[in-house]
Amino acid sequence: MIPPKFEYFAPSTVHEALTLLRQYGSEAKFLSGGQSLIPLMKLRLATPAYLIDINRIPGLDQLQESNGFLSIGALTREADLEQSALVRANYPIVCDTARVIGDPLVRNLATIGGNLAHADPANDHPATMLALQAEIVATGLDGARTIPATEFFTDFFTTALRPDEMLTAIRIPTPPASSGGTYVKLERKVGDFAVVGVAAQVSIDAAGICTRAGLGLTNVAPTPLKVHAAEAFLQGKRLDQDSIRQAAQLAAEAARPEADLRGSSAYKRDMVRVLTTRALTRALERASGQRT
Numbered sequence: 231m232i233p234p235k236f237e238y239f240a241p242s243t244v245h246e247a248l249t250l251l252r253q254y255g256s257e258a259k260f261l262s263g264g265q266s267l268i269p270l271m272k273l274r275l276a277t278p279a280y281l282i283d284i285n286r287i288p289g290l291d292q293l294q295e296s297n298g299f300l301s302i303g304a305l306t307r308e309a310d311l312e313q314s315a316l317v318r319a320n321y322p323i324v325c326d327t328a329r330v331i332g333d334p335l336v337r338n339l340a341t342i343g344g345n346l347a348h349a350d351p352a353n354d355h356p357a358t359m360l361a362l363q364a365e366i367v368a369t370g371l372d373g374a375r376t377i378p379a380t381e382f383f384t385d386f387f388t389t390a391l392r393p394d395e396m397l398t399a400i401r402i403p404t405p406p407a408s409s410g411g412t413y414v415k416l417e418r419k420v421g422d423f424a425v426v427g428v429a430a431q432v433s434i435d436a437a438g439i440c441t442r443a444g445l446g447l448t449n450v451a452p453t454p455l456k457v458h459a460a461e462a463f464l465q466g467k468r469l470d471q472d473s474i475r476q477a478a479q480l481a482a483e484a485a486r487p488e489a490d491l492r493g494s495s496a497y498k499r500d501m502v503r504v505l506t507t508r509a510l511t512r513a514l515e516r517a518s519g520q521r522t
């Protein structure tokens with residue numbers, strides 16, 4: 231349970247952190263909340279020779295809404311997302327996601343940047359970012375670029391971040407009026423990783439027709455899964471029990487879950503159907519102002 235020896239750095243600027251990363255390359259790792267990295271080091275599944283602790287870099291934990299986006303700094307803790315009045319009012323799906331991650335001790339330390347950069351298919355934020363059409367801001371010594379969430383999760387525990395980049399922020403487009411979303415998770419016990427998780431975000435017009443639908447799934451494939459078929463199916467349709475039922479069926483068909491201690495493949499696939507129905511129903515209630 232004791233990690234191997236490493237050298238520790240605590241830079242005070244992004245530039246300093248990136249310079250260290252360039253210097254030590256693949257032998258170095260950023261340390262954010264440490265809630266995934268430290269357990270992996272204790273199990274000796276990760277053995278970085280250099281740890282670059284980015285917790286002392288000011289400004290990386292800012293939450294602000296401007297120019298049609300919510301910008302979330304990479305070092306924003308789950309507890310801050312859970313308690314933010316702005317997030318709760320305008321992006322309740324993000325609040326729903328943060329509050330089902332681990333337990334309060336984990337959420338006090340774990341960061342959204344670490345959750346996305348770690349790219350565990352069982353992590354909860356990636357599906358939500360897919361449903362919200364978010365962008366990831368990746369910063370290197372030569373400048374910053376944005377990566378659509380749909381292109382960020384490239385493989386099992388693998389992202390589109392280059393070896394010399396830091397995830398510095400997440401940008402979420404501010405949803406139009408009459409939008410709503412939620413994240414629904416099935417877990418064996420409180421605080422556990424998802425058996426299955428579903429993120430749903432919808433926008434409707436005055437006649438109740440769906441103008442945009444976003445659907446992301448957790449832990450049913452090697453990467454978080456965006457359900458393009460269900461999103462396209464819902465677009466332009468009235469959101470009601472029947473269209474939601476059909477979209478949920480498409481989500482279940484898109485899922486590729488592996489059997490494990492959490493259940494058989496067929497069970498998980500059916501849970502995708504059940505949870506997608508619940509998530510879309512709750513998203514619709516929020517979009518039509520029937521639920522906060």
Ligand SMILES: Cc1cc2nc3c(=O)[nH]c(=O)nc-3n(C[C@H](O)[C@H](O)[C@H](O)COP(=O)(O)OP(=O)(O)OC[C@H]3O[C@@H](n4cnc5c(N)ncnc54)[C@H](O)[C@@H]3O)c2cc1C
Nearest residue numbers: 260262263264265266267332340341344345347353354397
């Ligand atoms: C008991 C327990 C229960 C948990 N339950 C859940 C759960 O239900 N759902 C869930 O989603 N997660 C869960 N987690 C994981 C937790 O949310 C992690 O904290 C999160 O995945 C990583 O965030 P972190 O800030 O702790 O990152 P760290 O552990 O510090 O880093 C994780 C990885 O990301 C890299 N990294 C970190 N920040 C950056 C950055 N800004 N740029 C580039 N790379 C970076 C690190 O180098 C490392 O490889 C749980 C963890 C524990 C210990």
